[in-house]
Amino acid sequence: xxxxxxxxxxxxxxxxxxxxxxxxxxxxxxxxxxxxxxxxxxxxxxxxxxxxxxxxxxxxxxxxxxxxxxxxxxx
Amino acid sequence: xxxxxxxxxxxxxxxxxxxxxxxxxxxxxxxxxxxxxxxxxxxxxxxxxxxxxxxxxxxxxxxxxxxxxxxxxxxxxxxxxxxxxxxxxxxxxxxxxxxxxxxxxxxxxxxxxxxxxxxxxxxxxxxxxxxxxxxxxxxxxxxxxxxxxxxxxxxxxxxxxxxxxxxxxxxxxxxxxxxxxxxxxxxxxxxxxxxxxxxxxxxxxxxxxxxxxxxxxxxxxxxxxxxxxxxxxxxxxxxxxxxxxxxxxxxxxxxxxxxxxxxxxxxxxxxxxxxxxxxxxxxxxxxxxxxxxxxxxxxxxxxxxxxxxxxxxxxxxxxxxxxxxxxxxxxxxxxxxxxxxxxxxxxxxxxxxxxxxxxxxxxxxxxxxxxxxxxxxxxxxxxx
Numbered sequence: 001x002x003x004x005x006x007x008x009x010x011x012x013x014x015x016x017x018x019x020x021x022x023x024x025x026x027x028x029x030x031x032x033x034x035x036x037x038x039x040x041x042x043x044x045x046x047x048x049x050x051x052x053x054x055x056x057x058x059x060x061x062x063x064x065x066x067x068x069x070x071x072x073x074x075x
Numbered sequence: 076x077x078x079x080x081x082x083x084x085x086x087x088x089x090x091x092x093x094x095x096x097x098x099x100x101x102x103x104x105x106x107x108x109x110x111x112x113x114x115x116x117x118x119x120x121x122x123x124x125x126x127x128x129x130x131x132x133x134x135x136x137x138x139x140x141x142x143x144x145x146x147x148x149x150x151x152x153x154x155x156x157x158x159x160x161x162x163x164x165x166x167x168x169x170x171x172x173x174x175x176x177x178x179x180x181x182x183x184x185x186x187x188x189x190x191x192x193x194x195x196x197x198x199x200x201x202x203x204x205x206x207x208x209x210x211x212x213x214x215x216x217x218x219x220x221x222x223x224x225x226x227x228x229x230x231x232x233x234x235x236x237x238x239x240x241x242x243x244x245x246x247x248x249x250x251x252x253x254x255x256x257x258x259x260x261x262x263x264x265x266x267x268x269x270x271x272x273x274x275x276x277x278x279x280x281x282x283x284x285x286x287x288x289x290x291x292x293x294x295x296x297x298x299x300x301x302x303x304x305x306x307x308x309x310x311x312x313x314x315x316x317x318x319x320x321x322x323x324x325x326x327x328x329x330x331x332x333x334x335x336x337x338x339x340x341x342x343x344x345x346x347x348x349x350x351x352x353x354x355x356x357x358x359x360x361x362x363x364x365x366x367x368x369x370x371x372x373x374x375x376x377x378x379x380x381x382x383x384x385x386x387x388x389x390x391x392x393x394x395x396x397x398x399x400x401x402x403x404x405x406x407x408x409x410x411x412x413x414x415x416x417x418x419x420x421x422x423x424x425x426x427x428x429x430x431x432x433x434x435x436x437x438x439x440x441x442x443x444x445x446x447x448x449x450x451x452x453x454x455x456x457x458x459x
Contacts, residue, residue: 001274002218007198010213018214020222020322028322030212038274054211066211 001038009055021047021069035070046072076173080299080306083111083292084418089256089285089406091189097131098143100288101185105144108290113303118177119150121167123160123184125410129199130191140183157203157445160184160410162452165417166312168293178294185288186409196284203446205320217281219321219447220360221273227328227362231377239266240383241361242280242403249400251430256285256406280361287408289415305425311344311455319449332451333370333442344455348372352436353395353423355416357444358403367442395433413443413452424458
């Protein structure tokens with residue numbers, strides 16, 4: 001969990017959780033883990049991708065969107 | 076290739092200098108190095124900086140620093156390789172002198188991150204790390220180190236306290252270094268009580284940015300006797316690239332950049348790890364310093380933490396490490412930090428390390444990382 005010195009553009013999100021996510025094909029990527037309390041995150045937790053706002057870029061504040069992951073919802 | 080030697084070294088104190096500019100710092104360090112050898116002109120100037128383009132918006136540093144030193148007509152090159160910038164500037168200087176094309180080359184490393192706000196400095200530091208998949212998540216360098224801290228302790232079954240001993244060791248050494256940013260000694264208990272900054276990493280386990288500059292003057296070894304001062308041989312200098320995306324490494328707890336650079340540098344120097352008297356490693360976080368010692372072959376995998384905890388890395392121990400405080404306590408002036416390592420090893424090999432002098436130091440190894448793990452510079456220095 002990032003608690004201090006967030007890079008410019010991420011200041012308002014502190015604190016935020018970053019995890020290593022293993023995709024179905026075995027590729028590992030880094031991603032923010034959202035919609036969950038920090039104490040609930042554990043290694044091996046099934047997650048699913050969600051489309052979210054990443055940051056507002058530059059002084060114009062253009063919004064960048066992208067992927068984040070959240071705990072997989074029960075089916 | 077001709078053999079090369081360092082005939083002058085200089086650095087500024089590491090700190091926050093509101094009354095000095097980037098160029099003031101570079102000039103101060105450079106004049107010290109030039110004065111030591113008794114020269115005022117060089118043939119080539121290599122300037123390493125990690126952050127100047129992002130923090131000061133200043134590019135073309137080679138020409139800027141050359142002009143600031145009243146050097147005209149010299150060959151200049153600006154080197155950017157994250158925290159390894161200064162070391163790579165030195166390696167280029169050695170290559171130029173070694174080739175026979177120039178006789179005197181000055182390598183300077185400088186950065187002044189205090190000109191930036193915390194968020195901008197954090198972003199600038201991440202410039203050395205992959206942008207599309209890693210920086211994009213909002214992770215900072217400390218966040219990446221936090222993953223490795225957790226994985227290291229799980230894999231090798233070592234305690235948080237043992238890992239923290241690396242930071243305690245660096246502060247112990249910095250207490251005797253007048254150029255260090257943080258000269259206070261700390262205890263493992265203090266580390267464990269300091270705020271969590273990126274779970275599980277605590278504040279006293281990581282280096283923080285400071286302003287500073289270091290400079291190293293190089294000439295051919297066979298001509299070193301012409302200059303004032305004691306020469307130190309650059310016995311082996313090598314750098315190597317590694318994985319650029321941390322999560323794609325086969326083993327996240329071993330950086331192939333360091334392993335490959337060390338292999339080359341030791342071979343060029345004709346040494347084995349048994350010959351090493353002391354080491355300077357890239358402890359931007361305690362765990363990164365431990366992994367570095369292991370990748371250099373100076374510690375068995377998973378055992379560097381135990382070495383730190385049992386005092387083996389202290390001056391007087393079996394492998395004195397970061398004897399002037401390392402990045403953690405001497406301070407981490409970005410692109411200059413890897414040249415501070417060289418300056419400090421030269422002090423040791425020349426017997427000028429004061430209270431932290433390692434007795435009978437003959438060979439020193441400096442290892443610096445760029446982009447936290449993706450690039451490594453390893454330099455082997457030897458007493459002549």
